[in-house]
Amino acid sequence: MTTPVGIVGATGAVGQRLVQTLAPHPDFEIAALTASSSSAGQSYREAAKWRIDSxxxxxxxxxxxxxxxxxxxxxxxxxxxxxxxxxVGExxxxxxxxxxxxVSSNSSNFRTDPDVPLTIPEINPEHIDLIEVQREERGWDGAIVKNPNCSxxxxxxxxxxxxxxxxxDRVDVSTLQAVSGAGYDGVTSMEIIDNAIPHIGGEEEKMETEARKLLGTFDGNSVEWLDATVAASCNRIPTLDGHLENVFVDTRADTTPEAIVEAFEAYPTVDLPSAPEQLIHVFDDPGRPQPRxxxxxxxxxxISVGGVQATAEGVQFNCLAHNTRRGAAGASVLNGELLAREGYL
Incomplete structure (x- = not known):
């Protein structure tokens, strides 16, 4: 028996990815679609300027x-x-x-609020129980759960x-982010063709705060954020999909690239319908991963990883994910699956 679900903001770029992801889902059935008042009353075919490749x-x-x-x-x-x-989400x-x-939400509002779960099911599924704190503090029967920013x-x-x-101890990251992360109308062709834009408003702060909350420790009442420094520089480049990132990590203990590769490959996935069979794929080829x-x-x-090398203080690597699938719609669906598994529906 499937659970009826709705998509709020269904006509936008991520809303369309949610439709694509949820339409064949084994456990969820799309039963409601919402959008702005200008689209209300129309069929979804009329309201959505469909731009997905299916x-x-x-x-x-x-x-x-x-x-x-x-x-x-x-x-x-x-x-x-x-x-x-x-x-609007706020x-x-x-x-x-x-x-x-x-509400399993991809919107950026409330992500760092102390009583709102910011969750990647493979990384911190226990944080979902912040729902109980949220309900008690805010006095509502429902709840808001967030997935992090695509970068x-x-x-x-x-x-x-x-x-x-x-x-x-410390993370420094420089991103090369696809134009789809800005939405269909977010970056004009005259801005991005033959160009790169070395700033994405608000993106650096999201990476610097959300990563520490996601990697923090939940004690049943609150999350103690990871005690590390995260510094980000975010850049828009003319690729359609797929965020590529160059990451430098100062580690607390001495390590080697071989040990880090082993840790990547051994990191577990989670038993949910939308989860990958292997969460982190590692390439030996130093020219990978590549968005296309x-x-x-x-x-x-x-998540694809390559270029793992030693630095004076730890390691560096490159990583890549599909920003509207893993980084947006798929992340929200995974959180919905986690909610179902943990009995919150």
Missing amino acids: PIPDHVAAMTVSETDPAVVPDDVPLLFSSLPSG RVEPAFAEAGYL TITMVPPLAAIEEAVGI LDRNTEDGMA
């Missing part, structure tokens, strides 16, 4: 889009996947949680393996 599922295309309002979403839909702009998501819905989620699994093996070649590894849900 057709709109027929049964979804015919569904009517409703306004993003708890009053019009069916009560028998316990789980909502949100891809709202953060300014206002709307609490209203849904107060109305009793569980953060690319580097955190390898960092988790390093932290577990030898500990982390490696972003779709394991349906875009794995």
Whole structure:
């Protein structure tokens, strides 16, 4: 028996990826789609300027889009996947949680709030129990669960393996981020063709804070963030999908590239329908990973790593993930699967 779910902000770039991911899902069934008032009342086919490289599922295309309002979403839909702009999410998501819905959200608002789970199921599934703290403190029956920023989620699994093996003192990361991370209208062709943009507003701060929360320790009531320094420089480049990152880690204990590769390859996945069979794939070829070649590894849900080398204080490596699959829609769906497994639905 499948669980009915809704997609809030269903017509945008991440909303379309959620449709693509959820339409064939073994445990979830799309039962509600919401968007702005200008799209409400239209069929999804009419409302969504579909830009995914596969057709709109027929049964979804015919569904009517409703306004993003708890009053019009069916009560028998316990789980909502949100891809709202953060300014809208900050206002709307609490209203849904107060109305009793569980919201698995890709939006950036509330990610570092102390009572909001920021979760990657393979990394910190126990943090999901912050829901109980959130409900008690905010007095609502529903809850909000967040997945991290698409650039953060690319580097955190390898960092988790390093932290577990030898500990982390400092992380420096420089990103080469695909244009799809800005949404369809986020970067114009005249800005990005034959160019690179050495700043993405707010992105550095997200990476520097979210990584420490994700790698922190949950004691049942709060998360003690990882005691390490994270410094990020974020750049937009003219690739369509796939964020590539150059990461330098000062480790607490001495290590070798061989030991770090072993830690990467041994790091476990999780038994959820959307999870990759192997979370971290390591390349021997120093020219890999590359966005065009490696972003779709394991349906875009794995993290690819290469170029592991020793530094004076630890190691450096390159990592890559598909930013709208693993970094956005797929991450939200994985959190929804975790909610179901842990009995929150």
